[in-house]
Amino acid sequence: MSIVEVDKVSKHYGTVAALENVSLSFADGEFFGLLGPSGSGKTTLLRSIAGFVEPDQGDIRIDGAPVRDTPVHRRDIGMVFQNYALFPHLSVFDNVAFGLSVRGAPRREIAAQVAAMLDLVRLGGLQERRPRELSGGQQQRVALARALITRPRVLLLDEPLGALDKRLRQEMQIELKQIQREVGITTVFVTHDQEEALTLSDRIAIFNEGRVVQVGQPNEVYERPATAFAAAFLGDANFFTGRAGSPNGTGSLGAGAPRRVLLADGDAILTTSPLPADGEPVRLAVRPEKFEIYRSGAGPAAGDAMNRLSGRVLQAIYSGSSITYKVDVRGQEVTVFEQNRSAQPFPPGEAVDLVWAPRHSVPVEP
Amino acid sequence: MRIEQRRRFAILGLTAPTYLWLALTIFLPLSVMLYFSFLTVAPIGNREPALTFAQYGAFLDKEFYRFLTWRSVMMGVHVTLGCVLIGYPAALILAHHVPNRWREALFLLIVLPFWSNALVRIFSWTMVLRENGLIDRGLQAIFPDAPSVGILFTYPAIIVGLVHSYLPYMILTCYISLQAIDRSLIEAARSLGASNLAIFRRVLLPLSLPGLLAGMVLVFVPVIGSFMEPRILGGLEGVTLGTVIEDQFTAVFNWPLGAALSFILLAIVLTILAAAYPLLRRNLQPF
Amino acid sequence: MKGLLKSLVSGYLALVLVFLYLPIAVMMVMAFNQSPLYRLPVVWDTVWFEELAGNERLLGASLNSVVLALINAVIATALGTMAALAFARYQFRGKTLLQILLFPPITIPWLIIGTSMLILFFWTGIGRGLHAMLLGHVALSLPYVIVVVGARLKSFGVTLEEAAATLGASPWQVFWRVSAPVMGPGIVAAALFAFAVSFDQFVISYFLAPPGISTLPVEIYSAIRKGFTPEINAISTIIILVSMGLMLLFARFSRFGGER
Numbered sequence: 001m002s003i004v005e006v007d008k009v010s011k012h013y014g015t016v017a018a019l020e021n022v023s024l025s026f027a028d029g030e031f032f033g034l035l036g037p038s039g040s041g042k043t044t045l046l047r048s049i050a051g052f053v054e055p056d057q058g059d060i061r062i063d064g065a066p067v068r069d070t071p072v073h074r075r076d077i078g079m080v081f082q083n084y085a086l087f088p089h090l091s092v093f094d095n096v097a098f099g100l101s102v103r104g105a106p107r108r109e110i111a112a113q114v115a116a117m118l119d120l121v122r123l124g125g126l127q128e129r130r131p132r133e134l135s136g137g138q139q140q141r142v143a144l145a146r147a148l149i150t151r152p153r154v155l156l157l158d159e160p161l162g163a164l165d166k167r168l169r170q171e172m173q174i175e176l177k178q179i180q181r182e183v184g185i186t187t188v189f190v191t192h193d194q195e196e197a198l199t200l201s202d203r204i205a206i207f208n209e210g211r212v213v214q215v216g217q218p219n220e221v222y223e224r225p226a227t228a229f230a231a232a233f234l235g236d237a238n239f240f241t242g243r244a245g246s247p248n249g250t251g252s253l254g255a256g257a258p259r260r261v262l263l264a265d266g267d268a269i270l271t272t273s274p275l276p277a278d279g280e281p282v283r284l285a286v287r288p289e290k291f292e293i294y295r296s297g298a299g300p301a302a303g304d305a306m307n308r309l310s311g312r313v314l315q316a317i318y319s320g321s322s323i324t325y326k327v328d329v330r331g332q333e334v335t336v337f338e339q340n341r342s343a344q345p346f347p348p349g350e351a352v353d354l355v356w357a358p359r360h361s362v363p364v365e366p
Numbered sequence: 367m368r369i370e371q372r373r374r375f376a377i378l379g380l381t382a383p384t385y386l387w388l389a390l391t392i393f394l395p396l397s398v399m400l401y402f403s404f405l406t407v408a409p410i411g412n413r414e415p416a417l418t419f420a421q422y423g424a425f426l427d428k429e430f431y432r433f434l435t436w437r438s439v440m441m442g443v444h445v446t447l448g449c450v451l452i453g454y455p456a457a458l459i460l461a462h463h464v465p466n467r468w469r470e471a472l473f474l475l476i477v478l479p480f481w482s483n484a485l486v487r488i489f490s491w492t493m494v495l496r497e498n499g500l501i502d503r504g505l506q507a508i509f510p511d512a513p514s515v516g517i518l519f520t521y522p523a524i525i526v527g528l529v530h531s532y533l534p535y536m537i538l539t540c541y542i543s544l545q546a547i548d549r550s551l552i553e554a555a556r557s558l559g560a561s562n563l564a565i566f567r568r569v570l571l572p573l574s575l576p577g578l579l580a581g582m583v584l585v586f587v588p589v590i591g592s593f594m595e596p597r598i599l600g601g602l603e604g605v606t607l608g609t610v611i612e613d614q615f616t617a618v619f620n621w622p623l624g625a626a627l628s629f630i631l632l633a634i635v636l637t638i639l640a641a642a643y644p645l646l647r648r649n650l651q652p653f
Numbered sequence: 654m655k656g657l658l659k660s661l662v663s664g665y666l667a668l669v670l671v672f673l674y675l676p677i678a679v680m681m682v683m684a685f686n687q688s689p690l691y692r693l694p695v696v697w698d699t700v701w702f703e704e705l706a707g708n709e710r711l712l713g714a715s716l717n718s719v720v721l722a723l724i725n726a727v728i729a730t731a732l733g734t735m736a737a738l739a740f741a742r743y744q745f746r747g748k749t750l751l752q753i754l755l756f757p758p759i760t761i762p763w764l765i766i767g768t769s770m771l772i773l774f775f776w777t778g779i780g781r782g783l784h785a786m787l788l789g790h791v792a793l794s795l796p797y798v799i800v801v802v803g804a805r806l807k808s809f810g811v812t813l814e815e816a817a818a819t820l821g822a823s824p825w826q827v828f829w830r831v832s833a834p835v836m837g838p839g840i841v842a843a844a845l846f847a848f849a850v851s852f853d854q855f856v857i858s859y860f861l862a863p864p865g866i867s868t869l870p871v872e873i874y875s876a877i878r879k880g881f882t883p884e885i886n887a888i889s890t891i892i893i894l895v896s897m898g899l900m901l902l903f904a905r906f907s908r909f910g911g912e913r
Contacts, residue, residue, distance in 0.1 A: 380739035395769035591762025
């Protein structure tokens with residue numbers, strides 16, 4: 001339907017930068033997630049696209065045309081608010097009909113379209129209810145129907161599922177994605193929930209302190225975080241710091257083969273990712289579920305294909321389907337996440353080895 | 367820049383009418399009254415006023431005025447105490463011992479009289495308190511030879527009437543702060559072994575203190591400025607600072623003296639309000 | 654033990670309610686008692702209400718009270734709603750000061766406010782009369798209107814208006830289709846409250862009433878001071894029923910607001 005471009009947009013409140021030179025482009029029909037902690041600028045960007053916030057610098061274009069001088073009500077957007085902002089004085093029908101009604105659409109057309117839209121969000125039969133008589137999930141669907149009925153060029157979602165409990169949220173995620181596919185509308189949504197962002201988005205932008213830290217598909221962003229912030233914010237991460245290569249010439253093991261990162265005390269970690277020149281400082285991130293944990297000395301041997309570090313179990317946290325270990329590795333606490341395959345977790349104090357493939361060691365910017 | 371200008375224009379346009387109105391009817395009159403309190407005579411007609419401290423001097427010289435002020439303050443203290451003693455327990459019961467479905471209706475029932483005409487309510491007491499009034503007749507119905515206990519036109523009658531007038535306000539402020547106390551706090555205290563008395567002293571009272579204090583201020587302040595209640599219920603006993611001020615404006619026509627006495631009253635009131643401002647801000651809601 | 658406590662507790666509340674309502678009830682009964690000397694047992698009669706119907710002074714004062722309360726409600730609600738909108742929708746310097754300035758009209762004793770108005774109005778030639786009372790009543794009503802409407806505005810915030818804008822509503826449409834209906838119950842509640850403030854106001858009116866013009870409370874006060882007649886019971890009964898009725902309506906509307 002539409003392409004939205006955000007071009008070098010900045011917005012300052014006093015001395016605080018809410019957005020700092022942000023550029024993003026949302027493709028036609030794309031489901032795009034803006035993810036970040038509160039105050040990171042993601043909501044400011046969403047509200048800038050909607051027209052509630054006027055950027056200090058930069059342009060926002062919808063289908064190539066700058067919208068700077070277009071007031072909110074002429075931007076032809078649909079928006080779902082965090083607490084839905086359903087009109088309390090109007091019925092479900094009138095809420096959904098609102099956008100058509102202010103545009104002066106004929107009654108019959110409104111009735112037909114509202115009925116169709118309520119069917120789409122599976123709310124047929126609730127037309128006459130007031131918003132306060134609906135459950136949270138139903139209110140959410142009314143808000144979505146209301147935003148979609150005018151066939152807007154862009155759909156903006158501000159923490160759309162934030163007010164729902166966990167189970168309902170998971171249900172609604174699937175449904176939201178289905179509806180978006182069906183309608184095929186370019187959708188930008190804001191969330192601070194990493195799982196939600198990964199589940200829903202075609203692409204994700206991670207925000208921190210008004211800047212975009214990383215943009216990519218969910219698996220790219222998760223598997224290959226660009227910065228330490230991105231790695232830690234999206235899921236859990238363990239960090240190892242060292243220096244690239246090897247001073248005694250064994251750093252490179254041939255083209256395409258893993259390279260070494262030397263830790264302070266002589267241990268080394270292999271990675272298949274490109275590294276800076278020999279001797280430069282490197283920070284590696286390893287996700288907790290990438291480790292395999294073995295009794296000391298057991299499991300596959302270390303070598304060119306595998307990393308292996310020894311440690312001692314500090315704590316084992318049993319949570320049914322999985323076990324989370326805190327392991328002391330060379331004085332550093334490392335989090336390890338293991339599927340519960342063996343019925344007997346390692347007890348605290350047990351000496352263990354952590355083994356993982358070199359491709360799971362990802363160098364990140366500090 | 368244009369957005370900022372429009373915003374300022376909107377704020378100014380929306381607030382100016384209210385504050386111009388308040389300036390004309392509250393703040394300007396108070397200033398003019400202050401000016402009047404330093405005059406020898408009111409500058410009305412063709413009298414020539416002069417600046418003087420005589421009006422305030424009269425207050426300092428004549429023991430009568432100091433006595434009246436003392437009396438008004440004591441009246442405020444007595445009424446406030448009466449309201450606290452009757453009102454706080456009522457608020458406590460309402461907030462924590464009345465089942466939910468009754469609470470709102472009972473609350474409304476208690477607050478309702480407060481928002482009805484004060485003059486009429488005071489007047490209604492004359493029928494209860496006077497000789498051969500309701501109390502007397504009730505007593506005589508049981509003890510045919512009982513002497514009259516009519517207290518109309520005495521100091522206690524004034525106190526009864528004023529407590530009746532302001533009790534709902536006290537219950538209101540206490541109830542608001544008591545009701546805001548989470549029940550789990552009480553349960554937590556009980557689980558820690560606190561007795562009912564200990565729960566009251568160490569949990570309920572400290573947490574509801576702001577409401578209690580706000581209620582005390584909101585009762586005390588209007589009471590020391592009251593004149594209609596002492597007049598109707600106190601008769602000759604009902605001379606207070608308030609009634610003397612009223613007389614200066616409606617009977618004696620010594621406006622400068624009335625203004626000076628008003629300002630002494632206002633000074634007492636403002637001192638109390640300023641001290642209690644942080645509490646008032648939180649509690650001053652009309653419902 | 655628990656049962657005893659329970660009955661003590663409800664007994665206490667009942668006593669408080671008796672204290673609050675007893676004198677009012679007595680007055681109402683006496684309004685229907687034929688005897689002008691309040692003899693018992695009560696002989697039910699509406700003679701005092703009939704007398705009232707022929708009392709030109711009281712009727713004139715009643716008319717003044719109602720008209721004054723109506724105009725007061727309109728002006729105070731309009732101005733107060735505007736100010737409440739400014740407080741709810743904008744952040745600006747001096748806002749706290751402006752809010753503090755709302756305290757004097759409700760916390761300074763009416764005696765002081767009334768006499769100072771008398772001085773200013775008399776001195777400047779504004780004079781006494783219904784217009785002067787109106788000036789005073791609106792000043793007393795404004796803080797309440799601002800609080801009541803403000804509470805309503807606060808509970809909805811600006812998102813409803815923003816939502817309407819994203820759906821294509823022009824600012825004009827936003828106001829008429831969303832802001833006004835949503836604020837509606839709050840505005841009705843505020844207007845009822847303002848009406849009651851004026852209708853019950855005695856002190857300010859008393860000082861600003863010139864000879865020959867009065868409102869109901871002022872008329873009652875002078876009647877009481879002259880020595881009361883049972884007619885006062887009758888008119889007082891009417892007043893108290895009116896103001897309690899207004900407040901019940903107010904409670905309905907403001908709670909109605911809270912729910913939605």
